[in-house]
Structures are given as structure tokens and as C-alpha cells.
Amino acid sequence: MAKNREGKIVNVTVVGLSGTEREKGAAGVGKSCLCNRFVRPRADDFYETHTSLISQSDFGGRVINNDQFLYWGEVRRVDESGSFTFRIVEQTEFVDDATFQPHRSTNPQPYVKRAATAKLSSAEKLMYICTDQLGVEQDFEQLQMPDGKLTVDGFILCCDVSLVANRPLADQLDFVGSLCRQLAKTKRPFVVAATKCDIMVEQFLRELQSYLARAKVLLLNASFDTSNPSRTS
Ligand SMILES: Nc1nc2c(ncn2[C@@H]2O[C@H](COP(=O)(O)OP(=O)(O)OP(=O)(O)O)[C@@H](O)[C@H]2O)c(=O)[nH]1
Numbered sequence: 262m263a264k265n266r267e268g269k270i271v272n273v274t275v276v277g278l279s280g281t282e283r284e285k286g287a288a289g290v291g292k293s294c295l296c297n298r299f300v301r302p303r304a305d306d307f308y309e310t311h312t313s314l315i316s317q318s319d320f321g322g323r324v325i326n327n328d329q330f331l332y333w334g335e336v337r338r339v340d341e342s343g344s345f346t347f348r349i350v351e352q353t354e355f356v357d358d359a360t361f362q363p364h365r366s367t368n369p370q371p372y373v374k375r376a377a378t379a380k381l382s383s384a385e386k387l388m389y390i391c392t393d394q395l396g397v398e399q400d401f402e403q404l405q406m407p408d409g410k411l412t413v414d415g416f417i418l419c420c421d422v423s424l425v426a427n428r429p430l431a432d433q434l435d436f437v438g439s440l441c442r443q444l445a446k447t448k449r450p451f452v453v454a455a456t457k458c459d460i461m462v463e464q465f466l467r468e469l470q471s472y473l474a475r476a477k478v479l480l481l482n483a484s485f486d487t488s489n490p491s492r493t494s
């Protein structure tokens with residue numbers, strides 16, 4: 262973890278089910294809104310719509326910078342343990358608004374592998390603010406991702422517990438499971454965040470909790486097996 266004059270710098274990547282409508286259903290799981298609320302001075306003052314369906318020219322602009330991730334900028338938080346500067350990245354999947362296929366990015370790996378990347382780089386990438394900024398970057402505050410590089414300290418994995426058309430919870434849980442396994446390999450901490458709790462289906466939250474309780478046992482077993490190869494049988 263790096264430090265600056267004001268305390269520790271913590272780089273956090275926000276991940277969760279992403280892709281075309283076929284994969285993520287009728288709406289995103291809430292990664293962008295979570296990031297936006299966190300970086301804004303007041304949590305309820307944020308943009309509600311952050312489309313991932315964008316043109317080729319917006320994808321190539323300096324905010325997206327041909328990446329499948331967004332740099333949301335930094336925010337300072339102070340609590341009894343000290344002062345922290347959080348830098349926030351969202352790993353998503355931008356889809357071409359002409360072909361409805363994912364844009365080709367600088368990292369062609371499938372989402373679950375790419376999202377668990379601990380070292381990110383993107384020369385002169387600008388902080389994302391809102392969809393309207395794309396194409397008219399000069400009209401908005403222009404802040405670069407520091408040094409065009411970022412080493413991730415930890416992850417937040419979003420799981421949407423509301424009812425969304427064309428996205429069965431079981432599919433999202435399978436995805437969450439794959440992502441948990443991939444994140445565990447990074448040896449960095451990650452937490453799972455239930456999103457859209459204001460409109461949640463309580464049964465979905467319970468299913469997520471019991472799924473994670475089982476997944477935790479599996480992950481612990483997996484790390485036990487790796488460190489004790491003689492005792493895996
Ligand atoms: N009611 C409610 N709606 C939410 C919440 N968070 C997000 N939404 C809505 O869900 C939709 C998708 O949210 P995003 O934050 O763009 O989702 P995302 O995971 O970033 O989507 P992609 O990046 O496209 O994969 C938007 O229409 C939001 O307004 C929430 O906490 N409550």
C-alpha cells in the first residue's frame with residue numbers, strides 16, 4: 262500500500278457481472294452507481310445512468326482509452342485509524358452501440374480473469390465522471406490516472422439482489438463463484454457487496470448469503486490444498 266502526505270493510498274477495483282444484455286440481463290448490477298456514490302462528496306448526489314453501450318469513437322477517447330475499465334478518481338476518508346485516499350477503478354465491459362458486440366480492448370482476456378488484474382496501466386487515461394463527458398472531455402474536469410498506472414490493493418465484488426429481467430439469480434451466483442475463485446488467486450482482500458438493497462428480493466439476499474457461506478468453505482479448502490499438496494487426497 263502506497264502513502265502520500267495525507268496518509269495511506271488504497272487502490273480498489275469494483276467488479277461484478279458485466280457484458281452484453283445476454284450476459285447481464287436488462288440492467289447492470291450497480292458497479293458504476295456504487296463507485297459514483299463513493300467518490301462524490303455527498304452520496305445521494307450522483308448520476309444514475311452510466312451506459313456501457315458506447316460508440317467506437319467514445320471507446321477510443323481518453324476517458325475509456327480503449328480499456329474495459331474506468332478510473333473513477335480518488336476520494337479522501339478519515340476515521341479513527343487514520344487518513345486514507347481511495348482510488349477507485351470499475352472493471353466493466355463496453356459494448357459497441359453499432360454491432361452490440363464487446364469492444365476490443367487493450368486486454369483481450371475474459372472478464373473474470375481481466376477483472377482480477379492487480380496491475381493496471383493506461384497511459385494518460387482520464388478520470389470518468391459521467392456518460393455526457395464522453396466525446397466532450399474538454400468541457401469537464403480533466404484528471405489523469407496517476408502515472409497511468411495503478412496497483413490494486415483490494416476488490417469489491419458486487420452482487421445485485423434485486424429482480425432484473427433476463428438475469429436469473431442462479432446465473433449471477435455462478436458468475437460470483439468464478440470471480441471469487443479468481444480474486445482469491447490474487448492473494449489480495451476482497452469483499453462481496455449486495456447491491457440495490459433498496460429494491461431487493463429478500464430471498465435473493467438469503468440465497469447469496471448461503472452461497473457465500475458454502476463458497477468460503479470451498480475457497481479455504483482450495484488454499485489448504487495448494488499449501489499442503491501432500492494432504493489433498
Ligand atoms: N434502485 C436502485 N437502482 C440502482 C442501484 N444501483 C444501480 N441502480 C440502477 O441499475 C442500473 C445499472 O446500474 P450501473 O451502476 O450502471 O450498473 P453496472 O454494474 O455499472 O453496469 P455495467 O457497467 O453496464 O455492467 C441503473 O439504471 C441504476 O440506476 C441501487 O442501489 N438501487
Ligand SMILES: [Mg+2]
Pocket residue numbers: 289292293294311313351353
Ligand atoms: Mg458500469
